[in-house]
Amino acid sequence: MAFTFKNAYLQGVYDSVVKRNGNEPEFLQAVGEVLMSLEPVVEKDPSYETNGVIDRIVEPERMIQFRVSWVDDNGKVQVNRGFRCQFNSAIGPYKGGLRLHPSVCASVIKFLGFEQTFKNSLTTLPMGGGKGGSDFDPKGKSDNEIMRFCQSFMTELSKHIGADTDVPAGDIGTGAREIGYMFGQYKRLRNEFTGVLTGKGLSYGGSLARTEATGYGLLYFTEEMMSCMKNDSVKGKTVVVSGSGNVAIYATEKAQALGAKVVALSDSNGYIYDPNGIKLDVVKQIKEVERGRIKEYVNRVEGATYTEGCKGIWTIKCDIALPCATQNEIDGESAEILLKNGVQVVAEGANMPSTPEAIDKFLAAGILFGPAKAANAGGVATSGLEMSQNSERLSWTFEEVDAKLKQIMINIFHNAYDRSKEYDVEGNLVVGANIAGFLKVADAMKWQGVAY
Structure with a gap:
């Protein structure tokens, strides 16, 4: 548009x-x-x-594109494109994730780097904005294939990053396994052990609560937004969450801990609906242990249904919608359906998951809307806390990190809300956060x- x-x-x-x-x-x-x-x-x-x-x-201050050549298990040479967008370092070293997904291209990486600049600023931590990744798809690849890709990817990326220059992290398709392979290659090439990546394993410099951070942070933000603006809470509400990766799983976990009932999750093939409430232990087994598809859930939980295609998830009646999958997943049509079904709160766990048309409809309807750069900043905030622990050669407890994360998310809400009041658009957190x-x-x- x-x-x-x-x-x-x-x-x-x-x-x-x-x-x-x-x-x-x-x-x-x-x-x-x-x-x-x-x-x-x-x-x-x-x-x-x-x-x-x-x-x-x-x-962007710098946009880097490079070839990533690697050999698959059949001995065939494969070629992917790698990217790193170092968008803005005005307030600190570039900071942002590495996305491994077929949709990755220059436009996606630049939009993510641009958004990351303001998201990192909102945390108040000294981090600039950056983003990177590749059109490589980890799905269906063996561990050895993923290792060879990550080593080739890092061989080039290592020339452009460093603990005080650019500190990448995980993102879609890049979890603890991929970060571990990349960190090992960086250490091998540079002969130094530094906090150059976040999202690392706990045995070599990672932070407790990093895996949970974006999902937990989304709920801390949502709870504070509901409390401050509507004198309400998550407790007792019906919630629909899109996605079934780290953000969606731990948003579901924290929502359930706060007394909400989460009834739907999705992946890139379709969505599940469980009117009795999602059984998260089953989802974790399927997604984190077996690396399977979300449709397996209905074979293990009586009363649950599976529907092909993702868009229909927003037709499920709910009080709170948490889009945690990918960009532009809620369009104007889906926004209208959500509003017609009585949604009270939309808070974005993914990056830019609502189209401008959808956002306009939410704001016009007067519901609570938490934009991504504020609501999903918990992941990068905890990455910043991981950087601090690496610099100090210390490891904080889960409770210490979680408490710091919660306070950061509360502060982000109030920073955005206060700016919305200052510029005469009280309650418009899109404008306030920007x-x-x-x-x-x-x-x-x-x-x-x-x-x-």
Whole structure:
């Protein structure tokens, strides 16, 4: 979709981005959404225009693309594309995950890196924004094939990262196994043991609660949003969660711990519905141990049903919807169905899972809407805590990390909410989060000079 701005400067910046990146729809969507939120900021402080801050903030500092060659179990050479977008380092070293998925391309990596810049800013931790990955698909590959790919991928990536330069993490398709293979190759190549990756195993510098962090953080944010804005809570609510990876599983776990009933989960093939409430131990066995498909759930739990295709999950009646799968999974049509069925809260666990049309419908309806860059910041926040532990050569307890995570998510909500009030759009957390994330990065960029 095209964006139209009242402010001539922002319109010029956006038009320039479109001209340069016309074939990158995900990136254009992310940029347009953020710039729309910044109109009152630019009107209030012209220095952002005179310093060219927004011209610079929409252009990545560095975009790296490289070939990844590896040999499969049949001895055949395979070739994938690798990416690392080092988007903005104004407030700290680049920080963001590595996505391994067939959908990965320059547009997806740039949109994720752009979003990561503001998400990391919201955590208040000293981390810049970056993202990377490859169009390699781990599904159906043997451990040895994944190891060979990861070693080849890291052989090139190692030239561009470091504990004080760029600290990648996991993302879709990149879990503890992949991070371990990449870390081992980095250590072999550089002959140093540093906190260059987060999401590591506990035996070699990982942090407790990192696996749970994005899902738990999503619920901490949602609970605080409901408490502050509606004097309500998650307890007793019916919840639909899309996805069945780390974010979805641990969002489900925390929602159940807070007294909610989660009735649906999905994967890229379809979704399950269990009116009695999802049995998470069964899901963990299927997804984390067996690495199977979510449809296996119905063979093990009486009363559950499976439906091919993912979109239908949003037709299930619920109080709270938590999209935790992938970008643009809730479109305008799905948003209308959710609203018609009485949804009260939507909080994004994935990156940009709602289209602009869907977001407009949620905001117009006056329901609570938690945007991704705020609501799903728990993962990168805990990655930042892992970096701190690595630097100090210490390991904190699960309870210590979880308590810090909870406070960070509460602070993120209030930072976004307070900015929404300051700019006369109280309760619009999309605008509030974008402005709050932008201001810290923009201020640092102004102080560091135009050459930066």
